Amino acid sequence: MTMPAVQGYMYPNERELAWSILIVIYPYITGLVAGAFILASLERVFHVEAVKPTYRLALLTALAFLLVAPLPLQLHLGHPERSIEMYLTPHRTSAMAMFGFVYLWYLMAVLVLEIWLDFRADIVRAALAERGWRRWFYRVLTLGSYNISPRALAIDERAGYIVTVVGIPSALLLHGYVGFIFGSVKANPWWSSPLMPVVFIFSAMVSGIAAVLLIYMFTSWRRRCPIDMRCLDSIARYLLYTFLIDFSLEMLDLVHRIYEADESFRSLDFMLHTKLYLSQVVIQIYIGTLVPLALLALTQIVSLGVRHRKRIYALAASLALVGIFAMRWNVVIGGQLFSKSFLGYTTYKIGFVTREGLLPAIVLMLLPIPILWVLVKLLPPWPADTAAGASAAS
Amino acid sequence: MKPFGEAGHLLRVALVYALGVALFLIVRAILVPHSFGEFGYYRGRAIAQVAALPMHFAGHQACRSCHADVVALKRSGVHAGLHCEACHGPQAAHVANPAAVRPVLPRVATLCIRCHAYNPARPHSFPQIVVKQHDPGGLACNTCHQPHSPLQGFGKKT
Structure with missing residues (x-):
């Protein structure tokens, strides 16, 4: 008996994919959050002064994406009204059920707190200067404290430093946890690997750094402000370093699988050469990894002008984002295309205007952009001198 | 004199968080049934309620x-x-x-094939038919098979 979209032997419960494109974009979005935060922490904890112009922007980017991160899960699972249950009756033996606490910790104990501490002086000034609803909004955010004396701000700086130090392992936990969810599925040889959380963390850093680099370039262009090339060069250099580590880890995983050649190898190898060839080999490895790596390496080897460097960075960052998305796709979708019998393969047929279709996935991927726009309007992340320059230019 | 001096705003944010935690604990105390966790990861009273069903x-x-x-x-x-x-x-x-x-009486046309229609996930030793091949005329299964002893009359163990 033949079944459409199925080749060879599939167990009945393997024919339809349980995890859809929404589960692809969930780790992609959390990766952007973790990566953006780690870029921000470079300035605060590791004192990389060059990336300072992107520090606040990276924090707001992380928040905008973090607010959207649970939505693909809500849409996938249905019954969003039940999501509160995981807080009310926590299930400590389930990694998935503990997501709520990982998320809440990262959102409230790290990101919101750090943003509040860092923007507090601006919030107080806005609460005193603004009129109408904006005044009330900022007054609520001040929590009734208008103390922005140098001593108070120094305390904020110190507290912010501590929050960031706590935030780095939290960011790694947030995304390492997502990798752990896949890496701990022992029945699936495509996923089951202790390297998975580490690969997820480094790929998260790549995507987050690339996203902040592009957002910084775009916002500078929109505000008609000159791009700080020292900052951009530094971000690009960190992008190259993290990308090299990420690629090395992925290749280590690949070489390990090839050399080990366990009972799943022939099946997975066949899949890599057929169903996943375009998304994994062409898009993820060639276009999404090797090309941006070569482009970024080129800027380190050859002395190029500002204009060329900008274009190369923008292209490399865009390709890196495509490559990391392809990586998420290949992990989530690829891991469900083969049978546990290793004798058959199924096909992922994506809907369009369905609950887990392409349209909601696109909307969810774009949703952080208007959220970031609102956040930037409410809490301008630009240094005062460039903001003044922007208003003078406009 | 300001309480906590220059760090008073940190006290305020700590209070907001503490209020949030307190609110959560109150909501939890109201929403989580008292018998939850009595026997396991479920509402303990559910056992009595299910037992009372007809x-x-x-x-x-x-x-x-x-x-x-x-x-x-x-x-x-x-x-x-x-x-x-x-x-x-x-x-x-x-x-x-x-x-x-x-x-x-059960409708044999749909009842029997629930278990006996060919399904690759079933063991090969389990009796299965491809309905269109086994019964092209659309006869009811019990025309030939005695449902309570399906192989009776076929020269095998009944």
Whole structure:
């Protein structure tokens, strides 16, 4: 008996994919959050002064994406009204059920707190200067404290430093946890690997750094402000370093699988050469990894002008984002295309205007952009001198 | 004098967080049923509530008291391991009042193929048919097979 979209032997419960494109974009979005935060922490904890112009922007980017991160899960699972249950009756033996606490910790104990501490002086000034609803909004955010004396701000700086130090392992936990969810599925040889959380963390850093680099370039262009090339060069250099580590880890995983050649190898190898060839080999490895790596390496080897460097960075960052998305796709979708019998393969047929279709996935991927726009309007992340320059230019 | 001096705003944010935690604990105390976790990861009172629901299945022992011949025939064939209500549905109401509640005979055209239509996930030793090949004329299964002893008359173990 033949079944459409199925080749060879599939167990009945393997024919339809349980995890859809929404589960692809969930780790992609959390990766952007973790990566953006780690870029921000470079300035605060590791004192990389060059990336300072992107520090606040990276924090707001992380928040905008973090607010959207649970939505693909809500849409996938249905019954969003039940999501509160995981807080009310926590299930400590389930990694998935503990997501709520990982998320809440990262959102409230790290990101919101750090943003509040860092923007507090601006919030107080806005609460005193603004009129109408904006005044009330900022007054609520001040929590009734208008103390922005140098001593108070120094305390904020110190507290912010501590929050960031706590935030780095939290960011790694947030995304390492997502990798752990896949890496701990022992029945699936495509996923089951202790390297998975580490690969997820480094790929998260790549995507987050690339996203902040592009957002910084775009916002500078929109505000008609000159791009700080020292900052951009530094971000690009960190992008190259993290990308090299990420690629090395992925290749280590690949070489390990090839050399080990366990009972799943022939099946997975066949899949890599057929169903996943375009998304994994062409898009993820060639276009999404090797090309941006070569482009970024080129800027380190050859002395190029500002204009060329900008274009190369923008292209490399865009390709890196495509490559990391392809990586998420290949992990989530690829891991469900083969049978546990290793004798058959199924096909992922994506809907369009369905609950887990392409349209909601696109909307969810774009949703952080208007959220970031609102956040930037409410809490301008630009240094005062460039903001003044922007208003003078406009 | 400001409480906590220059760090007073940190006290305020700590209070906001503490209020959030307190609110959560209050909401949790209201929403989580008191018997949750009494026996395991579920509401303890659910057991009593489920136990109080009306019974629908009578159990195969009840069938034997009136239908001993059918039960004996079934026991001699390959369907010996199946309980009557697996095919005939829940019959507690019939057992309680045999004259008033008459069981509806199952539709063999759909009932048998639930288990015997070919499915690659089933063991090869399990009797399976491709319906269109096995019965191109659309005959009901019990035209040839005795449902309580399906191989009776086929020269095999019944």
